[in-house]
Amino acid sequence: MSNQSEGRLAASFRDPSGFIFRRDGILYRQINRAYQAEYDLLMSSGLYKELVDANLMVPHDEVEEAPAQPDTSYRVIQPRPVPFISYPYEWCFSQLKNAALIILDIQKRAMAHDMVLKDASAYNIQFMSGKPILIDTLSFARYFEGRPWVAYRQFCKHFLAPLALMCYRDVRLGQLSRIYIDGVPLDLAGILLPWRTRMSLSLLTHIHLHARSQKHFASKQVTPSAGTMRRQALLGLIDNLESCVGKLNWQPGGTVWADYYDQTNYDEDSLEHKKRLAAAFLERTSAASVWDLGANIGLFSRIAAAGGAFTVAFDFDPAAVEKNYRECVRAKETRILPLVLDLTNPSPGIGWEHRERLSLLERAPADAVLALALIHHLAIGNNVSFDRVAQFFGKIGRTLIIEFIPKDDSQVKRMLASREDIFPEYTRDEFEKAFSRIFTIEQTAAIENSKRILYLMKHR
Amino acid sequence: MDLTKKREYIIRLPRLKQLADPIAFSSLILLILTPDANAYIDPSSGSYFLQIILAGLLGALFALKIYWKRVKSFFTGKDEDSEQSK
Numbered sequence: 241m242s243n244q245s246e247g248r249l250a251a252s253f254r255d256p257s258g259f260i261f262r263r264d265g266i267l268y269r270q271i272n273r274a275y276q277a278e279y280d281l282l283m284s285s286g287l288y289k290e291l292v293d294a295n296l297m298v299p300h301d302e303v304e305e306a307p308a309q310p311d312t313s314y315r316v317i318q319p320r321p322v323p324f325i326s327y328p329y330e331w332c333f334s335q336l337k338n339a340a341l342i343i344l345d346i347q348k349r350a351m352a353h354d355m356v357l358k359d360a361s362a363y364n365i366q367f368m369s370g371k372p373i374l375i376d377t378l379s380f381a382r383y384f385e386g387r388p389w390v391a392y393r394q395f396c397k398h399f400l401a402p403l404a405l406m407c408y409r410d411v412r413l414g415q416l417s418r419i420y421i422d423g424v425p426l427d428l429a430g431i432l433l434p435w436r437t438r439m440s441l442s443l444l445t446h447i448h449l450h451a452r453s454q455k456h457f458a459s460k461q462v463t464p465s466a467g468t469m470r471r472q473a474l475l476g477l478i479d480n481l482e483s484c485v486g487k488l489n490w491q492p493g494g495t496v497w498a499d500y501y502d503q504t505n506y507d508e509d510s511l512e513h514k515k516r517l518a519a520a521f522l523e524r525t526s527a528a529s530v531w532d533l534g535a536n537i538g539l540f541s542r543i544a545a546a547g548g549a550f551t552v553a554f555d556f557d558p559a560a561v562e563k564n565y566r567e568c569v570r571a572k573e574t575r576i577l578p579l580v581l582d583l584t585n586p587s588p589g590i591g592w593e594h595r596e597r598l599s600l601l602e603r604a605p606a607d608a609v610l611a612l613a614l615i616h617h618l619a620i621g622n623n624v625s626f627d628r629v630a631q632f633f634g635k636i637g638r639t640l641i642i643e644f645i646p647k648d649d650s651q652v653k654r655m656l657a658s659r660e661d662i663f664p665e666y667t668r669d670e671f672e673k674a675f676s677r678i679f680t681i682e683q684t685a686a687i688e689n690s691k692r693i694l695y696l697m698k699h700r
Numbered sequence: 701m702d703l704t705k706k707r708e709y710i711i712r713l714p715r716l717k718q719l720a721d722p723i724a725f726s727s728l729i730l731l732i733l734t735p736d737a738n739a740y741i742d743p744s745s746g747s748y749f750l751q752i753i754l755a756g757l758l759g760a761l762f763a764l765k766i767y768w769k770r771v772k773s774f775f776t777g778k779d780e781d782s783e784q785s786k
Contacts, residue, residue: 391751475759
């Protein structure tokens with residue numbers, strides 16, 4: 241995306257096997273000579289082909305492009321680009337669970353080719369065409385019988401611990417991944433999980449005893465010796481993790497927003513009219529990428545996707561995002577990516593030098609931003625002035641389709657019922673004045689049977 | 701001490717009990733593996749040891765599962781593995 245800089249990517253520095261770099265807007269991966277044997281084995285063993293054919297791994301082409309660091313380079317490959325980079329703390333429960341399951345599936349397939357995953361980072365998974373997929377071609381190492389799984393701890397921290405916490409304690413604990421970039425510490429997960437999780441043999445071992453084992457050996461000096469874990473045992477470990485993850489479930493519902501369209505006082509005709517207007521405005525933008533802010537279960541994201549745009553459907557409610565994702569899976573939707581995001585506190589740049597994981601702004605702009613039934617939540621619910629909202633939207637979208645909800649709308653009245661009205665500027669005139677500083681208003685339309693107005697705006 | 705014998709000893713069953721016992725747990729310190737040539741993440745000794753301790757149990761459970769599937773498919777006439785892969 242246009243905000244991202246050229247050269248070696250800031251997130252790509254830990255693994256000496258190679259790194260990602262950008263040149264002329266195209267992403268390449270340099271494979272270092274240190275990884276030559278492993279890469280050749282991945283390609284010649286049939287593992288790469290099997291994983292790509294099964295839609296589990298990103299395909300790549302070997303290219304003649306000059307390496308970014310010639311002295312260490314073995315080869316340069318060009319992976320198929322991911323339409324939108326997302327992170328585990330932006331995924332709903334089922335997205336994280338499905339990502340965990342494909343890691344284990346890949347590990348099993350790799351072992352059949354005498355290879356293993358040498359890491360199990362959730363950041364190596366991205367969503368492409370609606371499915372989680374491994375994007376790190378350098379994640380494989382040769383398997384040596386007897387050795388335990390080197391990525392076991394990382395898998396438990398990146399996947400099992402947050403999933404168990406979301407399932408057994410509270411789904412919002414998925415946000416812990418944003419604080420702990422290398423996964424949720426197992427001792428913390430053990431403290432936060434209810435006592436009854438010790439009754440599950442899998443959670444007892446992979447979380448509770450695992451945490452205890454780490455603590456026990458933390459300060460011990462250990463001597464290398466021969467390997468002791470047979471293939472059958474390692475397959476047993478993967479199988480056990482798989483059934484453990486498979487049993488973790490979370491049912492969405494019971495939140496205000498996940499049931500929004502069932503409970504709202506929208507007139508059926510005005511909703512249909514709004515859908516038609518949004519579709520017409522979207523068509524006018526010819527957007528290839530759309531960000532639907534406050535997308536809820538993705539009603540309007542589906543309209544954008546049906547028009548051919550790759551649509552990221554953001555909502556702050558994990559239940560709404562879960563419902564949206566499940567519908568995407570059921571309908572085999574390939575152009576919608578539902579994500580959890582609080583617009584009043586969007587994902588920051590985190591990790592080393594704040595640059596390992598991109599902030600929302602660094603992943604902008606989208607061709608079009610949809611902000612339907614949202615402005616009152618930002619302006620009244622969060623006390624953000626129209627000017628500030630316009631500035632922010634100006635940073636994330638080239639065009640904007642936004643709905644203005646006047647003060648005499650029942651939703652706004654409900655919001656103001658329990659608080660003092662300190663918003664004398666919350667008027668249509670002020671709204672247009674503020675947004676006109678950043679955008680030009682291309683088209684407006686009143687939504688039938690309501691006092692709401694839909695705007696199509698273009699960045700100045 | 702003969703390491704092979706020691707390894708056999710820990711693969712016998714009351715392993716979880718041993719893990720809960722700090723003295724028995726400490727006795728496993730010598731059973732660490734050679735570092736992986738391509739491993740760039742720290743696997744952590746605790747995670748390695750836990751896998752070794754669980755190895756026998758997990759291997760046995762896995763073998764049992766596969767055996768049970770075969771018994772089941774013998775009687776039902778369905779191949780569960782190929783069903784799953786569809």
